[in-house]
Amino acid sequence: MNNYIPINKAVNPVCIYQGDEPLISKMLGVDEMIYGFDGTPSDYATCVGAPEMFIKVEEDGLYYFGVEADDTGSLTIAGEQAIKKDGTPPNGKLNIETDSRYLKAGYYKVALSWTNNAYTPASNNAAAFNVTMDREPIQAGKYEGNSTMKREFSPSPKIKLWTIEKESAIxxxxxxxxxxxxxxxxxxxxxxxxxxxxxxxxxxxxxxxxxxxxxxxxxxxxxxxxxxxxxxxxxxxxxxxxxxxxxxxxxxxxxxxxxxxxxxxxxxxxxxxxxxxxxxxxxxxxxxxxxxxxxxxxxxxxxxxxxxxxxxxxxxxxxxxxxxxxxxxxxxxxxxxxxxxxxxxxxxxxxxxxxxxxxxxxxxxxxxxxxxxxxxxxxxxxxxxxxxxxxxxxxxxxxxxxxxxxxxxxVAEEPAPLTLSMADTSQFTEGKITVRFRNEGNEPVRIPDEINDETSDFFFVTVLRTQQGKMRVLNREIGTMTFQRPLNYRELAPGQEYSVTIPVCLDEVDLEGWKQCSCELETRYYNQQGKDCFLGFSGQRPGSRCNEKNLPVFNTSGKPVPPCRGMGDMADNGVECSVVMEKTEFDARAAFPDFKLVFTNKGEKTVRLFDDFYPLKDNGPHISIEIFWKLTKEKKEKVAAYYPHYCIERGQFLNFITLKPGERHEVLIKDAYLLMHYFGPSRRLRNGEKYELEVIFRDGYGDSGVRRKYVGRKDFSVVDQSPWR
Structure with missing residues (x-):
């Protein structure tokens, strides 16, 4: 059944667990096991659950949840893991993890899981599992002492579990x-x-x-x-x-x-x-x-x-x-x-x-x-x-x-004297990276000397991207921090560098699944406080971020993972991808011009392209478009992009474009101005600046078993074209 069912569409809801007792009361002598409350018989659970079970939300609002377990316990709501109480030593004893989320009235599908680790002797192996739900913040139990049996569960109301026969209509x-x-x-x-x-x-x-x-x-x-x-x-x-x-x-x-x-x-x-x-x-x-x-x-x-x-x-x-x-x-x-x-x-x-x-x-x-x-x-x-x-x-x-x-x-438009670069990613899989500040200016620059494991999440935002377009934020927290004491500072003379190691959270990174991917790791530095400090923030100051592409962090063989094929303008099959813009000079107030993607076979063999440019007639093109602000000859900043936010289930019959040596194929991208999404406070291009248009087409079907990435680029300028100019 659905992850969410409106109250008026739930047929024959039955409450199978009223929350009178914990799901697993405190007890000793429990063997190592994993239990999922899916209706399987159990010697320990007060409610065995059901293959599909729900919580009932009576009215819209903010709801609080808690999971107490010895050793590990988890709660999943509507297909998303809401809480996981860690049970690895020394966290195995009865303790609590909490979460809160806004829920509309209705029934939400939930899943529960409890794990009891092995312990010798088994007669002293304690077990406990309790899940709470309330409109008020969950109250902590009493968790003092070295024994789960001497600890006490939270006094907050326990969760209630329901089964539903079916949804009346979908x-x-x-x-x-x-x-x-x-x-x-x-x-x-x-x-x-x-x-x-x-x-x-x-x-x-x-x-x-x-x-x-x-x-x-x-x-x-x-x-x-x-x-x-x-x-x-x-x-x-x-x-x-x-x-x-x-x-x-x-x-x-x-x-x-x-x-x-x-x-x-x-x-x-x-x-x-x-x-x-x-x-x-x-x-x-x-x-x-x-x-x-x-x-x-x-x-x-x-x-x-x-x-x-x-x-x-x-x-x-x-x-x-x-x-x-x-x-x-x-x-x-x-x-x-x-x-x-x-x-x-x-x-x-x-x-x-x-x-x-x-x-x-x-x-x-x-x-x-x-x-x-x-x-x-x-x-x-x-x-x-x-x-x-x-x-x-x-x-x-x-x-x-x-x-x-x-x-x-x-202030943000001034050149940035402070740059940031990746210094070392060799400890990435251990949850650490090292970044390097460098003063590229002619005057001393200072920053708060307050970066450590507890504060780094409030100074840096680290993002990992794969070539397939997946993204994960590697911060445990993101936000602002206000120090209640005078700050310590570090001053960098012109040309001076300073490196610092910061933690990265890999809880949501599929290390095994992403092992053979080419990845890009990006870290951005944010700071808006401190007397006479460099004020860095993303999207405005080019010196406030750094990235490393084709990161071989998941490659267990120790050899660098190669990037996707066709990273340049010429792919390995001899096809050159280029961009022809309707015009390369225009006013910032004008609509972004249409352009063509041109594929030219400059090789010696006939090749084919997967005809996947407009697979859905009512959606945008199945390509990626990015616009970069050219700050210097070496530095550029992404200011706008379009990505196809849809997925396609491929049928048995696919269309291809065949290119003999010397032949070309053009794809017109119309109404490009309707596609672009601009980043940063200005939300537009600026007159008097130079930019680069980069267009990416990914082809995983042209050659069986080969995934190619065709990249076309074109420089353009934005100029004031007012009549009085």
Whole structure:
């Protein structure tokens, strides 16, 4: 059955597990085993589950889940693993992992799995498994002690499991626009002087399929889309005037001056409040919210997904159709994530910038409190001035989320003195890479000397791409971090280099499946804070990212993996691919011109191409298009792209184009301006700049067993063609 079933379409739902007891109560003497709660008999489970089982969501909203296990336990919701509690030593004892997600009302298919590791003697081998679900954050149990038997489960409500006889109908209803729901979990407060941070919650797109009887196809339908951001707050080492008010006029004067200077200083002073830090971080969270909602609509992901179809004759199984569509939705969710983070992490976060102005507004209440105290105590020398906060609204003030030129955009157009390159990827499979900063300018450059295993995810975003177009983000977290103490700095003289090793998360990388792929690893550096620091962010400063292509990180033989065939303009079969543009000079305000792909056989043998340029008449061409801004002779930055966001099930009969030696074949790409998607705040090309158009056609059928990549390139210029010029 479907991963999601509306409440009014569920036929004969039956609750098979009320949650009165844990799914597996605490016990000893359990052998090594794996159990999937699929209805298989069990000596230990209070509910054996069913081959297909569901949770029931009564109303739309944010739901919290927890998995407690000894040793390993997992929860999958609508085909996506939501939680996996690690059971590898020393994590085998009863403990908890949690997750939250926005869900619409209805039934969601779930899967449960529990693993009990071997232990000697088996008589002392403990087992336990419990899954919780609530509208409030899941409460932790008591996990002290070295024995699972002495620990206690979470008091939160346990999950309830349902079976459904069938779905009443799966015929297609008209598409309905789905709004992105933004999750705002309660802030987590920790002791210590760590950096407060806002970490993005990865977007989740849940899809289903419906049967279009007239066309005999499965059509994709988006059920829900959610994203969010979580806040982690540290108490800091400042003096809170609400808790420890000034004892005399001197302390009151210091408190007023310190708190008044927060906005212009760009960091926490000796007097501060947690309410001000929270206001600062909540402002960052609003940036994520506004950007996510903008890019969800702007990228038209729902429209692209719901244009997807699968023939019911070729795939009669609905579950497999849903699985295919969900995999496509997951890839598009990654696109949404990377586009949003590139925007949010480019927003300034230094002295007098909007997050600090938001914090200043909250801090002014504490300043007024101290002033009232000074009035009551007769401390006449205490300043009565309160700083006026700077501009706060809107949180996302840079294009494209907001219109208009900004100071930050002007700064971004300056040449970047700091470059970033890959220094060492030999430890990639161990979860480490080394990157190198270099000062290419004529003046000293400094950066925060705060990069370590705990903070690197807030300075770098690392992405791995394969030649097949798969992408994985290798960060455990992505977001912003606000230090509550003066920063340490590292200054680089002209020509000086600095290397640092950072962790990469490989949890979602199929090391075995990608072993024979040619991969590209890209790391981008983001920083928007620090006195007199280089402010780097992706998509604007050419020195803020680095990549390594044809990365041999999965090759177990130790030999480099060769790149795809036809990496240059001439493929190994003698076919040259070139691009002929309708015009190579045009105004930025004009539509991007049409162009032709020209394939010329310059070899000595007859060759054939797979005729796959427009396989679907109502969709765009089955090619990849990228536009690069030519910064220097060596450096270029991708500013726009088109990728065919659809997959095709090949039939038995394929069409080919035969080229004898000297013959050529032309493919017209019309209405190219409708295809392009522009990146970065400007969302357009700029007059006075030079660009390169790169077009890629992948042919896996022209020669049996050979996968070729044809690449055509063409330089063009964008010039102001106003009449008065």
């Amino acid at each position: 015929t297609c209803e008209p598409s309905k626009e789905v709004e992105l729901e933004f999750e705002k979990p309660e802030p987590v407060y920790l002791e210590g002087n760590g950096g407060c941070n806002v970490s993005s919650l990865r977007p989740k797109i849940c899809v289903t399929v419906c049967k279009d009887e007239s066309e005999n196809v499965w059509r994709c339908r988006v059920i829900s889309v959610s994203a969010g951001a979580k806040l982690t707050m540290y108490e800091g080492i400042y003096v809170n005037p609400y808790v420890d008010p000034p004892l005399n006029g001197e302390e009151a004067t210091e408190a007023v001056n310190e708190m008044n200077g927060y906005q212009t200083r760009g960091r926490v002073g000796t007097w501060h409040t947690p309410q001000a830090s929270l206001a600062h971080e909540e402002h960052h969270r609003r940036q994520w919210e506004d950007a996510y909602k903008f890019y969800w609509k702007d990228s038209k992901i729902q429209e692209m997904l719901e244009n997807q179809t699968i023939s019911c004759d070729k795939e009669p199984n609905m579950d497999k159709a849903v699985k295919f569509m969900q995999a496509l939705a997951n890839e598009m969710a990654l696109d949404l994530w990377t586009e949003t983070l590139a925007y949010v992490l480019a927003l300034p976060d230094d002295a007098n910038d909007r997050p600090y102005c938001a914090g200043q507004e909250a801090l002014n209440e504490a300043t007024a409190y101290v002033i009232r105290l000074a009035d009551a105590m007769g401390w006449n020398n205490v300043p009565r001035f309160i700083t006026k906060p700077g501009t706060i609204e809107p949180p996302c003030f840079m294009p494209p989320v907001s219109e208009g030129e900004t100071r930050s955009m002007a």
